[in-house]
Amino acid sequence: MSLTRSVLLEQEERFMTVALVGNPNSGKSTVFNALTRLRQKVGNYPGVTVEKKLGRAILPDGKAMNVLDLPGTYSLAVQSPDEQVVRDVLLGHMNDTTRPDVVVCIVDASNIERNLYLVSQVQDLGIPVVVALNMMDETVKQGRAIDPQKLQAVLRMPVVPMVASKEQGIEELKTILARGVEPVPLREWRMPAVMEEEVALFAQWLCTDRKMDRFTAFSEAVIHLSTPIAKHHLLEHGVSDIGTAMVQDARQRLTRAGVKWRSAVIEARYDWIHRILEGVLTDLPDPKIRKTERFDAVLTHRVWGWVVFVSVMVLMFYMIFTIAAYPMEWISKGFELLSAELKSVLPAGDIRDLLTDGIIAGVGGVVVFLPQILTLFFFISLMQDTGYMARAAFIMDRLMSRVGLHGKAFIPLLCGFACAIPSIMACRSIENPKDRLVTILVSPLMVCSARLPVFALMIAVLIPNTSPFEKAGIMLSLYLTGILGAILMAWVFKHTIFKGPTPPFIMELPPYRFPTLKATFLHMWERSQLFLKKAGTVILIFSVILWALMTYPKLPGASGDVALRHSFAGRAGVLMEPVIRPLGYDWRIGIGLIGSLAAREIFVSTMNIAFNIDDSGDAASLHSAFSEARWPDGRVLFTPLVCVSLLIFYVFAMQCFSTLVVTWRETNSWLWPAFQFVYMTGIAYVAALTVYQGGRWLGFQ
């Protein structure tokens, strides 16, 4: 069992390494899957939250090849962590990754102009390049034709036409890779003469002073002269004060010469692309209106857009709460049966209890999340693969930008109503690191389904014969409280710890594409595997520890509430009573709070023990035990105010260890889950305190 921060992916030195580079939506993952089948591993690059995917392909000559799937980027100009990683890997600067021997640039043929921009940047780095011209089938539908032979002739790099989703062109690509790829040709695009001179001058300095090879030096020189990055940024990238001064001088000279150094390089690249595509790209006569534009006329329509959007969301939640509820029940029933079976077979004792109440309950508590995670990722992956995800962000951005979040944060937050775990995992689609972190931090405030058993119990105690109407009303206000809390905290975070200019919303609306079931299932498999392996083990250990805390030390002969009070958890509950007494809680509720750190729904079963109701105790007996519960001085424990205070506490409190583990995994740092726990528990405490003390002050009980 490994608890290291990043999984070590071994890159076999004796094999060639090929890196896949491409724009988002260019079908890069499809090419990766087609090349490697299931011979792949997912991990993280050291120190960053960028996903590292490594696989192995078998070439036609029987040799193996390492395949690195680099994150999808539009550029290599280091504006985001993703771009930084791609650049570092391609330059051989990434610690645990050897420099690739060949780069395969995946180009979306239906969007060739913008995709070739990245190719021209990769070309600068001096690694042999193969251009995989993907989605060739879409160009015809688009009313355009591309001649791959002519493109190969003008690019002077191997060009492989392909339709990766139908596995067309994959064998051809492998053949080219097996044969070996020629060194990359020299660039043909030219900047204004003055700029060429300045770049050459600075590159020369980088070569001699920084000991860079001439390709790296040229590429770095271009970036440093043309990218408006701050001085400390330059220093971070190994450019000393002298270098920074040289850059400043060069920029001043360029400005005096009338060269717009910010845009000159980008324009030069696009001019070159425009020139080489003449003769390669031809418009077919009589182009039909594109399918995508017709779809969008409905899907982003003022009225129909909302109808479709709400329907999709309703369908998703219907699936989660009805379809996914069955396997969830089977899983929990299955684990209960297994545990009961073991209890009847094994002799009574600590080992038996550890096995049943610790390990089996722990494993069950992890596995029970799977149906929800699978269902949510089924939808998320469908939305991503069809292109609808970008439309959802387009529709919701106005609303989300009010609190300073990105339109893409909406779907992950919405998933939070089912479960915070897939919600936090879904935040990967948000590229901006700050936006992503804020979304991760607030998503557990959305009222998840694990809170429902606690709410149901407390509402039943609050109003003994609740009408469905009252129940729905209370539930709705609890949901709204959670949403309000998430919105408020997102706003607070964006104006305090994540202060800074609002990141721009510049997003491609990719053409609608037909999803493949294979890709969808692969995505679901990958996410659930990630959850089980990376989070499951830690959660299991915590469950066992929690079990031990509630079992030891033992009081001979005692059972039920007496034994619980004697345990570490019970003592902690007694110890923390002064802290929670202002909220209206006694030590027994304290134990419930500790127990439900593993998962909120455990509150109910812990309360069963704390109030000495045997295992067969149904909901009704717990209600009556609650209504009979008294403080030592005879006052009623569960007054309406205490019930409301508990409800509010559970809306805000971070009572879910699994979520914390997933936050840790997704942010690659213990700092963020710790912060999440502290701030949420803090809000919960203050809110419950306000409700209880404020209520008493107003004369409520």
Add this chain to the structure above:
Amino acid sequence: MGACSINTLRIGQKGIVMDLAGDDQIVQRLLEMGVTPGCPVQIIRYAPMGDPVEIKVRGYHLTIRKKEADMILVDPQ
């Protein structure tokens, strides 16, 4: 005709990009996405709540907030 912000175009109207002005990093990103001077752009639609806007550039569809769209100066066609 003088250059004006792309936001002043009607839905469906085309324009030629003249210049980009505003925050350096955002301008760089827009340039890299292919919104370069001399390039034709077209307003496709606004989102149901009026913001962001969808534009067509270099044969693909891009969405940006009005705030960013204001940085793109065009010559209306």
